Amino acid sequence: MEPIIELQGLRKSFDGQEVLRGVDLDVHQGEVIVILGPSGCGKSTLLRCLNGLEPADSGTFRFRGSELARGAPWREVRQKIGMVFQRYELFPHLNVMDNILLGPLKVQRRTREEAEAQAERLLERVGLSAKRHAFPRQLSGGQQQRIAIVRALCMNPEVMLFDEVTAALDPEMVKEVLEVMLGLARQGMTMAIVTHEMGFARAVADRVVFMDEGVIAEAGDPAAFFAKPQTERARRFLDQFL
Ligand code: ADP
Ligand code: MG
Numbered sequence: 001m002e003p004i005i006e007l008q009g010l011r012k013s014f015d016g017q018e019v020l021r022g023v024d025l026d027v028h029q030g031e032v033i034v035i036l037g038p039s040g041c042g043k044s045t046l047l048r049c050l051n052g053l054e055p056a057d058s059g060t061f062r063f064r065g066s067e068l069a070r071g072a073p074w075r076e077v078r079q080k081i082g083m084v085f086q087r088y089e090l091f092p093h094l095n096v097m098d099n100i101l102l103g104p105l106k107v108q109r110r111t112r113e114e115a116e117a118q119a120e121r122l123l124e125r126v127g128l129s130a131k132r133h134a135f136p137r138q139l140s141g142g143q144q145q146r147i148a149i150v151r152a153l154c155m156n157p158e159v160m161l162f163d164e165v166t167a168a169l170d171p172e173m174v175k176e177v178l179e180v181m182l183g184l185a186r187q188g189m190t191m192a193i194v195t196h197e198m199g200f201a202r203a204v205a206d207r208v209v210f211m212d213e214g215v216i217a218e219a220g221d222p223a224a225f226f227a228k229p230q231t232e233r234a235r236r237f238l239d240q241f242l
Contacts, residue, residue, distance in 0.1 A: 142173025
């Protein structure tokens with residue numbers, strides 16, 4: 001089957017320093033890819049290139065078989081690729097429902113009635129229906145992050161990207177967010193996840209991609225990767241989590 005997203009030879013530099021040095025990656029329908037690697041190896045940059053937040057310097061990007069060049073209709077593609085960040089980035093002056101509905105109403109021009117019905121269903125799914133009128137400051141970090149996930153899902157994305165979404169949370173809130181992501185994976189959502197939660201990574205991944213210094217150093221089946229990584233760098237990386 002044709003991949004949803006195909007990256008070939010992706011390169012990206014900041015201030016003359018090459019951060020992505022030729023990345024090839026395919027993301028297939030329903031696949032959960034977990035991206036691991038040491039701090040600074042280019043994971044966030046790769047995710048940002050994956051949804052066009054960051055234009056690559058060279059390489060090709062195909063979405064469902066169509067190549068997207070610079071100046072291409074990224075706006076449309078970006079709507080199909082939801083992203084959630086380490087910092088929840090909810091709008092502080094909007095309540096939960098208005099945060100969620102902003103994209104569906106303003107960008108997608110859907111009716112309030114229809115979008116709100118979907119938002120209600122999603123809020124129920126993450127156990128936060130009661131918070132629909134709350135403001136972000138009235139929510140815990142874990143609750144805000146679950147709302148950020150709902151906000152992305154309410155755009156009906158075909159792919160979801162998660163960049164260390166539990167890294168800024170107190171430990172007791174990590175699980176409630178990971179469980180939402182596990183639920184999405186079980187329902188067949190296509191996802192690329194950057195995380196340092198190794199137990200979760202092993203449980204959720206269909207494929208592990210290990211990055212080092214701007215390239216994919218190894219990629220493969222999670223059971224094999226965690227049992228016996230092929231590269232010295234990945235072995236050293238995993239040793240930190242023992
Ligand atoms: P990771 O997410 O794996 O920790 P990043 O993709 O955030 O790595 O960063 C990779 C490298 O690129 C780092 O050296 C970082 O400082 C640099 N970098 C990332 N974004 C920018 C930017 N907008 N401007 C300049 N340098 C950046
Ligand atoms: Mg990062």
